[in-house]
Amino acid sequence: MSYSIFAGKQRSLVFPVMCNGFLTLDYSDNIASTGTGIPYGLWNLDNNFTFECVLTPYEINGYGFYAASGNEFPPQFTDNNPSGSAKAYVSGSKKIQNGLNFAATESNYENHKYMDKDDRGTHEMRIFHSTNLQISLINSTTHNWNNPARYKIKVGIKLGTASMEYFTTDEVIVPNLGAQYSYAADEWSGGDNDLTGFDADGKAKYRLIGKTSSIFSGSHAVNVSGGNPNDYVSEFKEIFVRDGFTFTSIGFVDSATASALTLKAAPSQAVGVNTNLYIHDKYFEPSYINNTYHIACAWDNQNKEILIFFNGRLVKTGTHTQTDSFSMAAEDFYIGANGGGTTGVSSAKTNNQFMGELHELSFMNIRKTQFSATNNLMPNYNNTVLYLRFEEVDE
Numbered sequence: 001m002s003y004s005i006f007a008g009k010q011r012s013l014v015f016p017v018m019c020n021g022f023l024t025l026d027y028s029d030n031i032a033s034t035g036t037g038i039p040y041g042l043w044n045l046d047n048n049f050t051f052e053c054v055l056t057p058y059e060i061n062g063y064g065f066y067a068a069s070g071n072e073f074p075p076q077f078t079d080n081n082p083s084g085s086a087k088a089y090v091s092g093s094k095k096i097q098n099g100l101n102f103a104a105t106e107s108n109y110e111n112h113k114y115m116d117k118d119d120r121g122t123h124e125m126r127i128f129h130s131t132n133l134q135i136s137l138i139n140s141t142t143h144n145w146n147n148p149a150r151y152k153i154k155v156g157i158k159l160g161t162a163s164m165e166y167f168t169t170d171e172v173i174v175p176n177l178g179a180q181y182s183y184a185a186d187e188w189s190g191g192d193n194d195l196t197g198f199d200a201d202g203k204a205k206y207r208l209i210g211k212t213s214s215i216f217s218g219s220h221a222v223n224v225s226g227g228n229p230n231d232y233v234s235e236f237k238e239i240f241v242r243d244g245f246t247f248t249s250i251g252f253v254d255s256a257t258a259s260a261l262t263l264k265a266a267p268s269q270a271v272g273v274n275t276n277l278y279i280h281d282k283y284f285e286p287s288y289i290n291n292t293y294h295i296a297c298a299w300d301n302q303n304k305e306i307l308i309f310f311n312g313r314l315v316k317t318g319t320h321t322q323t324d325s326f327s328m329a330a331e332d333f334y335i336g337a338n339g340g341g342t343t344g345v346s347s348a349k350t351n352n353q354f355m356g357e358l359h360e361l362s363f364m365n366i367r368k369t370q371f372s373a374t375n376n377l378m379p380n381y382n383n384t385v386l387y388l389r390f391e392e393v394d395e
Helices: 110-114 347-352
Strands: 013-016 023-025 049-057 126-130 133-139 153-155 163-169 208-211 221-225 239-245 246-256 260-264 276-280 293-300 305-310 314-318 331-334 356-364 384-389
Touching: 049 126, 049 133, 126 356, 133 293, 153 293, 153 305, 163 314
Parallel strands: none
Antiparallel strands: 013 356, 023 331, 049 293, 049 356, 126 133, 126 331, 133 153, 153 163, 208 221, 208 276, 221 260, 239 246, 239 276, 246 260, 293 305, 305 314, 356 384
16 A cells, blocks of 8 residues: 655645636536536536535735724835825735725725725625525625624525525624733723723723713714824724623714714713723734635525534524525536626626635535534545545645
8 A cells, every 4th residue: 555645835726815716617528518418416416415615715805994093903005105195005915905095096006996995895705606506705894994804604595497595694704803811001001091901701802092071962972081092093993881891882983083082873872971982902813814614505405404504513594485406507617706707897896706715625415414524624425526625735
């Protein structure tokens, strides 16, 4: 018996930010074109099935704008003079989308043309695409100011001639926040700043920005004393009040000065005078760009039930309203986008472009409800109709 020993850097199928690409599973290359053809493999999938994928998503929000104040993520600039009005945050990584300058013209930037900042918060990244089955990660952020992408799993299934029905999980891939046993210098200075930002888990997640010195006037604005919010509070920053170890959001910042805050809307609860106001002390860090995740969906054709799993854990159950049996169409299938291949302005949105890494992908003609491994796929080859391993190493 002989073994093949591989040592080296593994290389997955990579879709960098601002890419325009996809993989095609060609129908004509796999199915006889004469007559009606005899479908087999993935094209013969017409009953129960399980889709599995190991992937790494990239960050597509791009940390929003570089603003005059409130920047928590260390920005990088196009040159060494960050004070100029035309400077923009430029990511040094192919895993993080670029940002924009708050004073610049958005249309002058390629990343804005590729995907408008207003489209990033709901961008759908297609993992697998066909007429009758679509599997995606969908961004679910309300804005992209220091707010990296947060992903849900979305599965669309079409039965018969009826419209496709969609099933979406809650957020499953999110950035990190807070540092265990991490103390900022001003938290040791005594007074109102003394360790006030700790939650019940012992994490320093919140920063005191001052106290209300008035009630909210006109429902939105309030005066603040004992701090300078303009130093580190920018638009869309979330504001919290504290009760014991519970921090409750009261809304998002519209504007800030040295002595006042204005929220986007009226606070979600009554806030009296001398109430401490907090922001998140740490920026959200998209550590997921360096991690792998297991995504699966299992279809029960008899009961028309879909199960969606994340890292082996069931996170969504849904039932289709139609009674027809599922079947794959006689067509090309696409991985990494919807196959449209559109170029130019807003092409990422039009193509449902995936940005990230695909490590492994498989379809089986059985319904699985348990997964023995989530860091790699271990398909039962007797039931496997498609298995793609994208990793490559130096031998």
